[in-house]
Amino acid sequence: MDEQHLVDQLRQGDRKAFAVLVNTFQKRLLKVAYGITLDPEESREIVQEVFITVFRQIHSFRQEAALYTWLRKMTVNQCLNWKRRWKRRFRWHHDPITRENDPGLSQEDTPMETPETLIQKKQFQDRLMAAVKHLPEKTRTVFVLYALEELTYKEIADFLQIRKGTVASRLYHARKQVAQVLNSKQTQEKPV
Amino acid sequence: MTNSCGKYSEKQISRFIDEALSRQEREQIRQHLDDCPACRNLAAQFQKAAKTFEELVEPPDMTIDPERLYQSVQQSPEKTAGSRAGIFFGQGVRRVIPLRPLLAALSAAVLLVIGGITLMNNDISPDSPSAIVTSIDTEYTAVMIFETPDTHHTIIWYSET
Secondary structure, rough: OOHHHHHHHHHHHHHHHHHHHHHHHHHHHHHHHHHHHHHHHOOOOOOEEHHHHHHHHHHHHOOOHHHHHHHHHHHHHOOOOOOHHHHHHHHHHOOOOOOOOOOOOOOOOOOOOOOOHHHHHHHHHHHHHHHHHHOOOOHHHHHHHHHHHOOOHHHHHHHHHHHHHHHHHHHHHHHHHHHHHHHHHHHHHHOO | OOOOOOOHHHHHHHHOOOOOOOOOHHHHHHHHHOOOOOHHHHHHHHHHHHHHHHHOOOOOOOOOOHHHHHHHHOOOOOOOOHHHHHHHHOOHHHHHHHHHHHHHHHHHHHHHHHHHHHHHOOOOOOOOOOEEEEEEEEOEEEEEEOOOOOOOEEEEHHHHH
16 A cells, blocks of 8 residues: 555545554554653553554645654654653652563574573663663654664754754764763673 | 774764765775774774664564554544543633643642652652552643552642643
């Protein structure tokens, strides 16, 4: 189903078109939301809300940009919504009683990986996520748009309505934070 | 991690990777990287950072079921900000008193009460384990209820203003 047809069908409230919309874009949007919120449940909630909003407001979609661009804009705006940010900060300052959101060691890792390498991989991932979590949300958002969505400086600047210099600066800080984790990994792996 | 070579700043190296420098600056840094292991290593780490983030920031396996979502859209009529607030506080209140100042005043009152109760009854530290029981959103305020293992409950009510 091409995009024009999809939009036309959505405007008519078509159930199958809604399924196509969700199935086509959910994985990418979930990753963007998760990259910013670092919270799986919240990411799912945000992306679900975005699909519902799109379905209800598709008549206002002027098709000046691709449908995905609209979806991504809404997702990022939802992630940076003041109430959500407030709650997220609150959650991060409290340890949950049960760590339901901790994915632990992935069941989908290849069988070739030994328990040791899986543990090392998980530890590295945890360190990386901790480093990324320390970044201000606005910085992380720029990094997500750059690293996951492969947008250019100009596209990110236009998207977030900030200057290109600000994009460069935020990207640098994000890179430095992640590079520090990479550097410590490299140091640990060096033979003694 | 600091760059031991002071010829170019880390920020410049970062911009070099993004090709956000003038052609002349890019060429100068490119030549410098050939001779400087420290800057070369930094550039390699910076280049790897985005790729690593892209690979590792993977939400746990989850899927949104379009059919269930479609049903929930059909079941719940579209809510506007005004109607949400109206349901929460009752239409009568909204008609008689401006909503926003009312919410701000209520928020302040609730925070005062909670603050007092918290000070009198318990010693929950910010690091205590907790779980959010529920939360309710309106356009201008939100309420969150959470509990700790000692069954303490706290309500947080805040306003955008």
